[in-house]
Structure formats: C-alpha cells, structure tokens
Amino acid sequence: MTPPSPAIGRNDLAILLFILLLAAVLRTAGLNTPLWYDEIWTVDTHVRLPWSDMMREYSMNHHYFFSMKAKLFSQIFGEEAWAYRFPAVLFGVGTVAAIWWLAKEVANTRIAHVSALLVALSYHQVWFSQNARGYTELAFWSVLGLVLFLRGVHRPAMGTWIAFGLTAAAAVFTHLTGAFFFVALGLVWLISLVTGFGRDTLTREWVLRPLIGVAIALVLTLLAYLPVLPSLLNTMGEISATSAVDKMQVYQSPVWTMVEGLRTTIGNTGSLTLIVAIVGLATIAFGALGTHSAQPLFFVAIAMHIAVTLAILMSLDMRIWPRFFFVDIGPVIVLVVVGCGYGAGLVARLLKRPQLGRVLFAAGVLAMVVVSVFLVQRNYDAPKQDLAGAFDFVEGTRGPSERVYAINPGGPVFESHFGADWTTIGDADGYDQAMAQPGPMALVVLFPNRMFRVIPRLETDVEGQLEFVRAFAGTLGDGRVLVYRRK
Known part of the structure; x- marks a missing residue:
C-alpha cells in the first residue's frame, strides 16, 4: 500500500x-x-x-x-x-x-x-x-x-x-x-x-x-x-x-x-x-x-x-x-x-x-x-414491510360481519396508526379465544416466522380451517405480511 x-x-x-x-x-x-x-x-x-x-x-x-x-x-x-x-x-x-x-x-x-x-x-x-x-x-x-x-x-x-x-x-x-x-x-x-x-x-x-x-x-x-x-x-x-x-x-x-x-x-x-x-x-x-x-x-x-x-x-x-x-x-x-x-x-x-x-x-x-x-x-423490489398495503386490502375486501385480527408480537399499530377496529393477538391464549368465536374472520400475520413459533396452533390451522388469501412482500427480514380468512 x-x-x-x-x-x-x-x-x-x-x-x-x-x-x-x-x-x-x-x-x-x-x-x-x-x-x-x-x-x-x-x-x-x-x-x-x-x-x-x-x-x-x-x-x-x-x-x-x-x-x-x-x-x-x-x-x-x-x-x-x-x-x-x-x-x-x-x-x-x-x-x-x-x-x-x-x-x-x-x-x-x-x-x-x-x-x-x-x-x-x-x-x-x-x-x-x-x-x-x-x-x-x-x-x-x-x-x-x-x-x-x-x-x-x-x-x-x-x-x-x-x-x-x-x-x-x-x-x-x-x-x-x-x-x-x-x-x-x-x-x-x-x-x-x-x-x-x-x-x-x-x-x-x-x-x-x-x-x-x-x-x-x-x-x-x-x-x-x-x-x-x-x-x-x-x-x-x-x-x-x-x-x-x-x-x-x-x-x-x-x-x-x-x-x-x-x-x-x-x-x-x-x-x-x-x-x-x-x-x-x-x-x-x-x-x-x-x-x-x-x-x-x-x-x-x-x-x-x-x-x-x-x-x-x-x-x-x-x-x-x-x-x-x-x-x-x-x-x-x-x-x-x-x-x-x-x-x-x-x-x-x-x-x-x-x-x-x-x-x-x-x-x-x-x-x-x-x-x-x-x-x-x-x-x-418491495416496501420494507407493507402494512399499509395489507390494511387497504383487508378493509377493501372485508365482509359486513367479518372480524379482523392482527397477529402481532407488539402493540396494536393498525389501531393507532391506521385507525382500524382490529384486535391484536400476541400469544397462543389470545389466538385460542379468537378462534373459539363463531363467524367469519380475517387474520393478518406480521413477522410470520416468529408468530408461527409463538402460536403453534396457527401453523396447523393454516393447513386446515384457514384459507390463505395473500402475501405482501417486504425487504425486512421476516417482513412478509400474510392474510388468512375463515368463512
């Protein structure tokens, strides 16, 4: 040098x-x-x-x-x-x-x-x-x-x-x-x-x-x-x-x-x-x-x-x-x-x-x-994490009696930032309580790698009673946002 x-x-x-x-x-x-x-x-x-x-x-x-x-x-x-x-x-x-x-x-x-x-x-x-x-x-x-x-x-x-x-x-x-x-x-x-x-x-x-x-x-x-x-x-x-x-x-x-x-x-x-x-x-x-x-x-x-x-x-x-x-x-x-x-x-x-x-x-x-x-x-190629896109999609396709849950490790960001009337689920007990209620529902999963591990039943349900609807790509590690529905 x-x-x-x-x-x-x-x-x-x-x-x-x-x-x-x-x-x-x-x-x-x-x-x-x-x-x-x-x-x-x-x-x-x-x-x-x-x-x-x-x-x-x-x-x-x-x-x-x-x-x-x-x-x-x-x-x-x-x-x-x-x-x-x-x-x-x-x-x-x-x-x-x-x-x-x-x-x-x-x-x-x-x-x-x-x-x-x-x-x-x-x-x-x-x-x-x-x-x-x-x-x-x-x-x-x-x-x-x-x-x-x-x-x-x-x-x-x-x-x-x-x-x-x-x-x-x-x-x-x-x-x-x-x-x-x-x-x-x-x-x-x-x-x-x-x-x-x-x-x-x-x-x-x-x-x-x-x-x-x-x-x-x-x-x-x-x-x-x-x-x-x-x-x-x-x-x-x-x-x-x-x-x-x-x-x-x-x-x-x-x-x-x-x-x-x-x-x-x-x-x-x-x-x-x-x-x-x-x-x-x-x-x-x-x-x-x-x-x-x-x-x-x-x-x-x-x-x-x-x-x-x-x-x-x-x-x-x-x-x-x-x-x-x-x-x-x-x-x-x-x-x-x-x-x-x-x-x-x-x-x-x-x-x-x-x-x-x-x-x-x-x-x-x-x-x-x-x-x-x-x-x-x-x-x-994509946003870091497309929460806005997921929110617009779910609200735009939401049925009149459909409940929406955000499966999320943190706080209710959809409620605070987007003004959504969604319920946040952060653990397995909250998920079980939501699934026990009858009627149509939409699930928006943030940080899926983490949340599938935190809520083991979620992985089982996505192969059974939950229908995969859409994935929103993100450049963030584990940044995809997944949307599921139950009719």
Missing part, C-alpha cells in the same frame, strides 16, 4: 462529489414507501408527541437525537413517510463522506474513492438510509469518532479530542448502544497506553487530552439522558427478564447473527455463502496487514467494537441483532478494499510482475462494484 495522500486535488473532490450525488440518488429513490412496524412505533409513540414530552421516559426503541430531527422535518414538510426518513438520508450520505475521510487517513485517495463508492452502493447502507430510525446517524457519528480517535492518537491536539467528546455524546444520545463503539475505542487507547502499540511517544498531552474528551462526552450524555434516567435504569433491569422468556432464543446467538448478516447481504446462496465468508475473512486479514503501517489501531478498533458489543449483549441476555454491528459495515468495507489492493500486490510480487498488481486490484474492485449494483436493487 502507498502512504496516505498528503493533499486532496481538484479531481479527487470531483470524484467524491460524484459519489455523494450517486449516494443521494440511491437513498431518495422510493423514499416514500409505506412505513414498517418499527418506524410506525417510533412515529406514534415518540415523534408525534409534543416537544416537551419526547424525553419523558426511556425506551430501547427510541433513537432520541434522531427522532428530534424527524419531528422537525415532519413539522416542516408534513407527516409523510419521506419526511420522517429524510434525516436518515442525510446521515447516510454523510456516512459515505466520513468513510472517504477515514479511508484516506488509513490508506490513500484511491482507496478512499473505492471505499466511498462501495458504501454508497451498499445494500444495507441504502436500506437503513431509508429507515426512519437513527442507525445511519449512529454510523456517521461512530465513523467520525474513529477518524478523530486515530488522528488524536497520532497528534493529540486539544481540538481533536474536544471534537471527539462531542461526537461521542451525539452518538450515545442517538442510541444508548452508541456507547459500545466508544467504550471499545477507550479500551484500544488503554492497550496503546500500557503496551505502546500504535503510538510513537508517551507525553502528558497524549494522556490528559483524551481524558478531557471523555469527560466532555460523559457530562453531555448524562445531561441529555437526565430527564429519563430513572426510566432508563429500570429498563436496563428488565432486559434480561424479557429476553429469558423470548420464544426466539436463536436471536441471542452470535452464530445466528453472523449467518443472518451474510444472508441479508448475498441472499440464500447455499454453499456460496461459506465461500463468500472465507474469501471475505481472508481479504479483511490482508486489510489489517495493509493498514498496519499507517494506522495500526484501525483494525484493532473494529475488532474491539465487535468483541465489546457481543460481550455486553450476551452478558445481558439481549437479542444480538445484526443491526448492532451496522456501524462496522463502512470500516470493514475500507478493510476489504485495502485488503484487495494488498493481496493483489502480494501476488504481483510473488510472480515478479509489478503491473499485475494493478490489474488484479482493478478486477477485484470491478467485481465488488458489479455485485454491489446487483444487490442494491433489492431495496426497490
């Missing part, structure tokens, strides 16, 4: 601008599709509250800093799906720019261009950029924090560490799990302090200025969460209890998380999934080697965040959703691009053909871009 580029030329800025425009187009196309369950829950229980009530209680479902922006946009542009999601678009495009900066710090402008392009085309990055939730904001603050951390370790300027503290506070106020990333960076800093790994000299400024940044982050975070602090502590105490009785215990497995992450990335490809995983791990390993000379703490920071997140979630018996690692996608893409170049150069040196390295790197980049273009199109 070549050393980091010392300056940014006009051509580099032009390429970056093109990539950002591409990212913006991909993230605004189809932005007004129907809201899915989590988005509706966020809007109904948080964003639509008066400003003074938005910090009245803590919920893991709330992304507080993001929701404030979503509320502002909805007040300016109206209560439209695209308005709630637009802050996610802005932070999604911002994350592309932050990744470009990060890649330039650990490699050079060529790696920065390719990394930013792949993040712009990333299926997951586009999906979450069109989601009225704070994940792209969390990714933006985390990547920016990583850039500032790496800079601060090499050149411990006070301004850098103050900016780091502000960034950390913004991330944690977006969502409490944002603390995982900055705790990981703190552990990396301690390792560097004790062992000398990744630093040149140990000075008073190197030790004290990061601590000032941390102090700023802690004070601002405490002030931000102070109105909901009692509720926050109570919620943390209840997490293990709710997870222990969850029928989907598989969600607490790191293996499931890894497999689900690969599945949503490349689809159900059978044995190809294993091949992709092996090649990906090898490329990441090359990336760790390739970034070691310029930024030896870069790979360590990513690995530490994954380890810290897994340790905390498993210790609390929490569900290990792949989205908890969403912030790592961009930095891992940087590692993959660097690894591709490093591996290509290694092959060229072994074969003593210097020009071959450039050809192999270009071929690898082309392959990654082509695959990314193919995968990103899946974002536009």
Whole structure:
C-alpha cells in the first residue's frame, strides 16, 4: 500500500462529489414507501408527541437525537413517510463522506474513492438510509469518532479530542448502544497506553487530552439522558427478564447473527455463502496487514467494537441483532478494499510482475462494484414491510360481519396508526379465544416466522380451517405480511 495522500486535488473532490450525488440518488429513490412496524412505533409513540414530552421516559426503541430531527422535518414538510426518513438520508450520505475521510487517513485517495463508492452502493447502507430510525446517524457519528480517535492518537491536539467528546455524546444520545463503539475505542487507547502499540511517544498531552474528551462526552450524555434516567435504569433491569422468556432464543446467538448478516447481504446462496465468508475473512486479514503501517489501531478498533458489543449483549441476555454491528459495515468495507489492493500486490510480487498488481486490484474492485449494483436493487423490489398495503386490502375486501385480527408480537399499530377496529393477538391464549368465536374472520400475520413459533396452533390451522388469501412482500427480514380468512 502507498502512504496516505498528503493533499486532496481538484479531481479527487470531483470524484467524491460524484459519489455523494450517486449516494443521494440511491437513498431518495422510493423514499416514500409505506412505513414498517418499527418506524410506525417510533412515529406514534415518540415523534408525534409534543416537544416537551419526547424525553419523558426511556425506551430501547427510541433513537432520541434522531427522532428530534424527524419531528422537525415532519413539522416542516408534513407527516409523510419521506419526511420522517429524510434525516436518515442525510446521515447516510454523510456516512459515505466520513468513510472517504477515514479511508484516506488509513490508506490513500484511491482507496478512499473505492471505499466511498462501495458504501454508497451498499445494500444495507441504502436500506437503513431509508429507515426512519437513527442507525445511519449512529454510523456517521461512530465513523467520525474513529477518524478523530486515530488522528488524536497520532497528534493529540486539544481540538481533536474536544471534537471527539462531542461526537461521542451525539452518538450515545442517538442510541444508548452508541456507547459500545466508544467504550471499545477507550479500551484500544488503554492497550496503546500500557503496551505502546500504535503510538510513537508517551507525553502528558497524549494522556490528559483524551481524558478531557471523555469527560466532555460523559457530562453531555448524562445531561441529555437526565430527564429519563430513572426510566432508563429500570429498563436496563428488565432486559434480561424479557429476553429469558423470548420464544426466539436463536436471536441471542452470535452464530445466528453472523449467518443472518451474510444472508441479508448475498441472499440464500447455499454453499456460496461459506465461500463468500472465507474469501471475505481472508481479504479483511490482508486489510489489517495493509493498514498496519499507517494506522495500526484501525483494525484493532473494529475488532474491539465487535468483541465489546457481543460481550455486553450476551452478558445481558439481549437479542444480538445484526443491526448492532451496522456501524462496522463502512470500516470493514475500507478493510476489504485495502485488503484487495494488498493481496493483489502480494501476488504481483510473488510472480515478479509489478503491473499485475494493478490489474488484479482493478478486477477485484470491478467485481465488488458489479455485485454491489446487483444487490442494491433489492431495496426497490418491495416496501420494507407493507402494512399499509395489507390494511387497504383487508378493509377493501372485508365482509359486513367479518372480524379482523392482527397477529402481532407488539402493540396494536393498525389501531393507532391506521385507525382500524382490529384486535391484536400476541400469544397462543389470545389466538385460542379468537378462534373459539363463531363467524367469519380475517387474520393478518406480521413477522410470520416468529408468530408461527409463538402460536403453534396457527401453523396447523393454516393447513386446515384457514384459507390463505395473500402475501405482501417486504425487504425486512421476516417482513412478509400474510392474510388468512375463515368463512
């Protein structure tokens, strides 16, 4: 790998601008599709509250800093799906720019261009950029924090560490799990302090200025969460209890998380999934080697965040959703691009053909871009979860005496958001009571993989007395909405 580029030329800025425009187009196309369950829950229980009530209680479902922006946009542009999601678009495009900066710090402008392009085309990055939730904001603050951390370790300027503290506070106020990333960076800093790994000299400024940044982050975070602090502590105490009785215990497995992450990335490809995983791990390993000379703490920071997140979630018996690692996608893409170049150069040196390295790197980049273009199109195949379509269909075909039940693991979103007179069923007892009543009925099943497990009798009934009517596709994992009827 070549050393980091010392300056940014006009051509580099032009390429970056093109990539950002591409990212913006991909993230605004189809932005007004129907809201899915989590988005509706966020809007109904948080964003639509008066400003003074938005910090009245803590919920893991709330992304507080993001929701404030979503509320502002909805007040300016109206209560439209695209308005709630637009802050996610802005932070999604911002994350592309932050990744470009990060890649330039650990490699050079060529790696920065390719990394930013792949993040712009990333299926997951586009999906979450069109989601009225704070994940792209969390990714933006985390990547920016990583850039500032790496800079601060090499050149411990006070301004850098103050900016780091502000960034950390913004991330944690977006969502409490944002603390995982900055705790990981703190552990990396301690390792560097004790062992000398990744630093040149140990000075008073190197030790004290990061601590000032941390102090700023802690004070601002405490002030931000102070109105909901009692509720926050109570919620943390209840997490293990709710997870222990969850029928989907598989969600607490790191293996499931890894497999689900690969599945949503490349689809159900059978044995190809294993091949992709092996090649990906090898490329990441090359990336760790390739970034070691310029930024030896870069790979360590990513690995530490994954380890810290897994340790905390498993210790609390929490569900290990792949989205908890969403912030790592961009930095891992940087590692993959660097690894591709490093591996290509290694092959060229072994074969003593210097020009071959450039050809192999270009071929690898082309392959990654082509695959990314193919995968990103899946974002536009269907809404994330078509609750609006299911509601319109059921109401439009509903008989005069037909009862409608929403089989749903959460609250009555059809009633709160659509004004439906439907009854929510969340467990086997509620289902048995509904089926015991005579007369025609319609069942709208959300998250069918989960609900068929929660209500075993449902699977039996759909093969007998219930008639399948229609399925509404969704890009969300387990995002189909199924409609059944009993005459």
